[in-house]
Amino acid sequence: MALSLLSHFFLICILSKFCITNFTRAYSQCLEDQKSLLLELKNELIFELSASRKLVKWNNQTENCCTWDGVECDNAGHVISLHLVEEAISGGIENSSSLFSFTYLEKLNLALNNFNSTQIPKGIQNLKYLSHMNLSNAGFGGQVPFELSLMKRLVSLDISSVFPGIQPLKVENPNLKLLLQNLTGLKELYLDGVDISAQGKEWCQVISSSLPDLKDLSLRWCKLSGPLDFSLSQLRSLSVIRLDGNNLSTTVPKFFANFSNLTTLSLGGCSLEGFFPGMIFRIPTLENLDLSNNELLSGSIPEFPQGSSLKTVVLSYTNFSGSLPDSLSNLSMLSKIDLTNSKFFGPIPSTLANLTELVYVDLSLNSFIGLIPPFYIIPQSLLSLPSLQKLMLSNNQFSGKVEEFSTLHYSSGLYELDLSSNRLEGPIPESFFKLESLTILLLSYNFNGTVHLEKIQRLRNLTKLELSYNNLSVSSSSSVFPQLSWLSLASCNLYNFPDLRNQSILSFLDLSNNQITGEIPSWIWEIGNGALVQLNLSCNFLVDLQKPYQIPKNIAVLDLHSNQLRGELLLPPQAVYVDYSSNKFEKPIPLDFGYNVSFFVFLSLANNSLTGAIPLSLCNAGYLQVLDLSFNNLSGVGKLPLSLEKCKSLEVMNVGNNNIVDSFPCMLSPSLRVLVLRSNRFHGELRCLKSWPNLQIVDIAYNNFSGHLYPESFSSWRAMMLNDDAELRRNHLRFKFLPLNNFFFQDEVTLTIKGLELKLVKILGDFASVDFSCNNFQGEIPDAIGALSSLYLLNLSYNTLTGLIPKSFGNLTQLGSLDLSMNQLTGVIPMELAGLTFLSVLNLSYNKLFGQIPNGPQFQTFPSASFEGNTGLCGFPANISCSITDENEDVSPPKLGHEMEIEWDYISAALGYVVGLGSIIWLLLCCQSVRQKYFEHVDQVLVKIFYRQDRKQRRGGRVLRNQVRRQ
Numbered sequence: 017m018a019l020s021l022l023s024h025f026f027l028i029c030i031l032s033k034f035c036i037t038n039f040t041r042a043y044s045q046c047l048e049d050q051k052s053l054l055l056e057l058k059n060e061l062i063f064e065l066s067a068s069r070k071l072v073k074w075n076n077q078t079e080n081c082c083t084w085d086g087v088e089c090d091n092a093g094h095v096i097s098l099h100l101v102e103e104a105i106s107g108g109i110e111n112s113s114s115l116f117s118f119t120y121l122e123k124l125n126l127a128l129n130n131f132n133s134t135q136i137p138k139g140i141q142n143l144k145y146l147s148h149m150n151l152s153n154a155g156f157g158g159q160v161p162f163e164l165s166l167m168k169r170l171v172s173l174d175i176s177s178v179f180p181g182i183q184p185l186k187v188e189n190p191n192l193k194l195l196l197q198n199l200t201g202l203k204e205l206y207l208d209g210v211d212i213s214a215q216g217k218e219w220c221q222v223i224s225s226s227l228p229d230l231k232d233l234s235l236r237w238c239k240l241s242g243p244l245d246f247s248l249s250q251l252r253s254l255s256v257i258r259l260d261g262n263n264l265s266t267t268v269p270k271f272f273a274n275f276s277n278l279t280t281l282s283l284g285g286c287s288l289e290g291f292f293p294g295m296i297f298r299i300p301t302l303e304n305l306d307l308s309n310n311e312l313l314s315g316s317i318p319e320f321p322q323g324s325s326l327k328t329v330v331l332s333y334t335n336f337s338g339s340l341p342d343s344l345s346n347l348s349m350l351s352k353i354d355l356t357n358s359k360f361f362g363p364i365p366s367t368l369a370n371l372t373e374l375v376y377v378d379l380s381l382n383s384f385i386g387l388i389p390p391f392y393i394i395p396q397s398l399l400s401l402p403s404l405q406k407l408m409l410s411n412n413q414f415s416g417k418v419e420e421f422s423t424l425h426y427s428s429g430l431y432e433l434d435l436s437s438n439r440l441e442g443p444i445p446e447s448f449f450k451l452e453s454l455t456i457l458l459l460s461y462n463f464n465g466t467v468h469l470e471k472i473q474r475l476r477n478l479t480k481l482e483l484s485y486n487n488l489s490v491s492s493s494s495s496v497f498p499q500l501s502w503l504s505l506a507s508c509n510l511y512n513f514p515d516l517r518n519q520s521i522l523s524f525l526d527l528s529n530n531q532i533t534g535e536i537p538s539w540i541w542e543i544g545n546g547a548l549v550q551l552n553l554s555c556n557f558l559v560d561l562q563k564p565y566q567i568p569k570n571i572a573v574l575d576l577h578s579n580q581l582r583g584e585l586l587l588p589p590q591a592v593y594v595d596y597s598s599n600k601f602e603k604p605i606p607l608d609f610g611y612n613v614s615f616f617v618f619l620s621l622a623n624n625s626l627t628g629a630i631p632l633s634l635c636n637a638g639y640l641q642v643l644d645l646s647f648n649n650l651s652g653v654g655k656l657p658l659s660l661e662k663c664k665s666l667e668v669m670n671v672g673n674n675n676i677v678d679s680f681p682c683m684l685s686p687s688l689r690v691l692v693l694r695s696n697r698f699h700g701e702l703r704c705l706k707s708w709p710n711l712q713i714v715d716i717a718y719n720n721f722s723g724h725l726y727p728e729s730f731s732s733w734r735a736m737m738l739n740d741d742a743e744l745r746r747n748h749l750r751f752k753f754l755p756l757n758n759f760f761f762q763d764e765v766t767l768t769i770k771g772l773e774l775k776l777v778k779i780l781g782d783f784a785s786v787d788f789s790c791n792n793f794q795g796e797i798p799d800a801i802g803a804l805s806s807l808y809l810l811n812l813s814y815n816t817l818t819g820l821i822p823k824s825f826g827n828l829t830q831l832g833s834l835d836l837s838m839n840q841l842t843g844v845i846p847m848e849l850a851g852l853t854f855l856s857v858l859n860l861s862y863n864k865l866f867g868q869i870p871n872g873p874q875f876q877t878f879p880s881a882s883f884e885g886n887t888g889l890c891g892f893p894a895n896i897s898c899s900i901t902d903e904n905e906d907v908s909p910p911k912l913g914h915e916m917e918i919e920w921d922y923i924s925a926a927l928g929y930v931v932g933l934g935s936i937i938w939l940l941l942c943c944q945s946v947r948q949k950y951f952e953h954v955d956q957v958l959v960k961i962f963y964r965q966d967r968k969q970r971r972g973g974r975v976l977r978n979q980v981r982r983q
């Protein structure tokens with residue numbers, strides 16, 4: 017989908033360019049030799065007759081070949097231009113003698129054909145007069161031939177190729193310097209998608225020294241690095257600069273502001289950093305500015321003088337901030353402004369409504385406040401702009417009641433309106449439902465009151481409607497939206513299914529978080545004859561599927577979690593995402609489960625009462641990334657199927673809290689990030705002949721594992737060692753498993769923090785933890801654990817570990833919780849532990865430790881219970897003093913009041929917030945301050961959990977845990 021949209025987009029922009037250049041046509045009388053050359057050419061080229069519009073019409077019958085489509089001649093009748101765009105040509109040019117015999121040719125355009133990754137033919141150098149060469153997106157691949165560098169008359173060279181999936185062109189040998197050094201007349205150079213792989217200094221200097229007259233420079237996705245060298249500043253004629261998609265990792269140079277003819281500056285996704293020079297906004301000729309997807313690039317929008325030429329301003333996904341100046345109204349040509357997901361704040365200037373050319377406004381995901389401008393007093397309203405087509409204001413802090421407005425004054429061309437996730441109050445004004453051109457209306461997370469779907473029916477063109485999570489009652493008897501393909505009515509106080517029988521193209525339906533009871537009606541599967549692709553009925557009170565039912569073939573996402581479903585587990589044959597967790601399914605999983613459904617990426621059957629074995633067929637096609645079978649009664653033959661080996665993409669595997677009797681599953685794929693085997697009957701040694709470099713969370717507590725802890729097991733867990741490598745970490749965290757939607761990985765993993773089962777509803781990005789507690793491990797703790805520097809939680813309690821606490825634990829700088837209690841550890845507590853500043857929970861109780869407890873600010877905060885049961889320990893906070901000086905010190909543990917209760921809501925909201933939105937992940941990753949803020953909150957919550965746990969433990973928690981252990 018995304019792919020085809022992308023290509024569609026490029027198609028349009030490329031085509032429009034050609035349409036403009038292909039205007040003139042010469043009608044001189046063609047020469048006979050030129051005619052036969054053309055016919056020969058047609059004969060040589062391999063092209064699809066049905067798709068060709070020009071070539072196919074060339075024939076010997078039409079006398080004057082200069083009038084043939086795609087052919088242009090000079091006055092003497094020589095062919096000087098061949099324009100064969102999108103003629104479905106797939107070959108025949110390589111050794112063509114005729115094409116390269118058009119010695120008068122000045123313009124050659126073969127764009128948008130499919131030459132199937134063949135090389136650009138060397139013969140092209142025979143075209144000595146060629147000034148304009150366009151081979152873009154023609155499917156050429158491999159090294160750009162040396163012969164191109166000899167074509168000294170070239171003024172315009174376009175060999176861009178932006179369609180993914182074909183072998184790219186590359187400029188390696190000859191390199192960029194050799195290729196360009198003699199093409200000194202070039203004014204336009206388009207190499208998008210050509211692999212150049214050059215350093216900043218190199219490519220900048222080659223271009224600036226070889227091409228003094230360059231006007232258009234387009235080097236998108238060329239694998240260029242930064243910085244942007246000062247030599248570029250010589251190219252004073254530059255009008256178009258496009259460098260999107262190169263990892264430049266640099267600041268934007270001020271000298272760009274001196275390009276007095278600059279019209280387009282496009283630097284999207286260039287890993288730019290630093291502060292963007294505000295002067296550039298004010299270049300009088302500048303029309304298009306795109307700095308999107310540079311999360312580290314800061315800046316603000318300056319005041320604008322009158323007479324700016326700016327038409328499009330795209331600053332989405334950047335670190336730009338500040339408020340919008342009133343002088344924005346001086347941008348009288350502005351048609352598109354996209355500031356999505358940046359850090360803008362403050363009210364939106366009402367003067368924005370003076371911009372009569374505005375077509376596209378997207379200010380989503382910022383912190384704008386105040387009233388939404390459309391609802392200022394008419395006529396000063398964005399919505400009254402005749403040109404406006406798209407207005408997206410979601411995820412800001414717009415507030416207040418939205419009044420009814422007279423639609424007479426409003427734009428009749430508005431087709432997308434998104435006000436979701438603001439703080440708007442009151443009922444949804446019915447005026448919205450009179451904006452008849454709307455195709456997309458998104459109003460989730462705002463209003464209250466009641467909405468009758470029937471009223472919305474006036475919007476005949478609606479394709480997407482979202483009213484979810486308003487404090488809203490949606491009522492419906494029967495409603496028909498002929499064009500509707502997307503309907504989201506989550507949390508709308510629905511008690512029944514709305515009647516959607518007659519929706520013929522509905523493909524996305526979300527009715528989750530309502531009060532719907534009873535059976536899932538049969539008709540739901542028949543909507544639009546199986547048009548449904550995504551169905552979310554989770555968090556209702558559904559008990560069964562009305563029979564008979566036929567799951568449509570197309571369903572890719574089916575979320576039925578948190579209902580009361582029982583009976584058969586149904587199998588959507590093409591599904592990629594299936595969540596049946598927290599229901600009442602109790603039968604065995606059908607053994608042929610995996611044979612029928614081979615595209616699973618996400619499968620959760622957790623928290624049911626499933627019995628029997630895990631089917632061998634599960635990983636039939638091996639796309640599975642998340643498998644959660646926890647909290648069931650799975651046992652069957654007792655083992656994990658060896659076929660799990662075939663799950664080559666598995667990243668999360670949770671079979672915790674079942675009855676599985678098996679040894680450690682060494683067969684699991686190296687792609688694994690999260691492994692939970694907790695509370696089963698796993699046994700034997702923890703030793704495999706392979707490594708899991710991505711492992712992040714390992715929980716094998718409450719089993720019967722035994723033997724030593726082998727250093728190799730730990731040293732291969734590289735993900736836990738990531739420290740400052742932002743790039744790795746970024747990839748590591750980008751857990752988007754499908755480009756379907758904004759689906760992010762959602763899984764419940766139960767972690768244990770000091771005996772408390774903490775349900776992390778979504779996994780924190782760089783939360784690394786190891787829980788081996790309550791097993792029978794013996795021997796020494798390997799030093800290698802100290803290298804897992806991202807570790808947040810380490811629990812080895814309730815084993816029979818001996819020897820010393822490794823000094824290397826002092827390297828676990830992120831550690832928040834360390835539990836080594838109930839072992840046989842000896843020796844002194846290493847001084848190094850006193851340096852762990854994030855450590856908020858420490859339990860070393862019931863070991864054989866002795867000597868002085870290290871001094872350190874952190875250690876002063878631990879209760880004495882953290883050290884009890886070690887007869888040899890002395891010093892604060894143990895109750896035995898090592899020396900006389902300690903004797904009079906206050907040894908009372910920190911006071912714990914009611915404010916220490918866990919804020920469960922907060923933690924799930926916080927975690928959901930983080931992982932739910934990709935953009936927010938980016939914020940977390942790229943913006944240090946946000947990240948700090950976020951983790952501060954989480955830390956606070958965890959600290960509170962720990963403290964509460966401490967309290968509990970002192971009230972005899974230990975007894976409880978012993979009981980649990982013996983179960």
Ligand SMILES: *[C@@H]1O[C@H](CO)[C@@H](O)[C@H](O)[C@H]1NC(C)=O
Pocket residue numbers: 052055076
């Ligand atoms: C085209 O027609 C002319 C006569 O009208 C003939 O002499 C010539 O051979 C033909 N060329 C081809 C390629 O058929």
Ligand SMILES: *[C@@H]1O[C@H](CO)[C@@H](O)[C@H](O)[C@H]1NC(C)=O
Pocket residue numbers: 106132
């Ligand atoms: C394209 O090239 C590949 C590899 O050279 C070849 O296998 C394939 O048949 C070609 N396709 C067409 C349509 O020529």
Ligand SMILES: *[C@@H]1O[C@H](CO)[C@@H](O)[C@H](O)[C@H]1NC(C)=O
Pocket residue numbers: 166197198
């Ligand atoms: C290209 O330019 C270089 C340096 O300017 C020169 O030495 C070389 O002879 C030129 N090559 C051709 C083929 O003109």
Ligand SMILES: *[C@@H]1O[C@H](CO)[C@@H](O)[C@H](O)[C@H]1NC(C)=O
Pocket residue numbers: 252253254276277
């Ligand atoms: C800018 O464009 C104008 C008009 O096309 C031209 O006359 C002028 O020389 C250009 N300036 C530079 C620095 O190339």
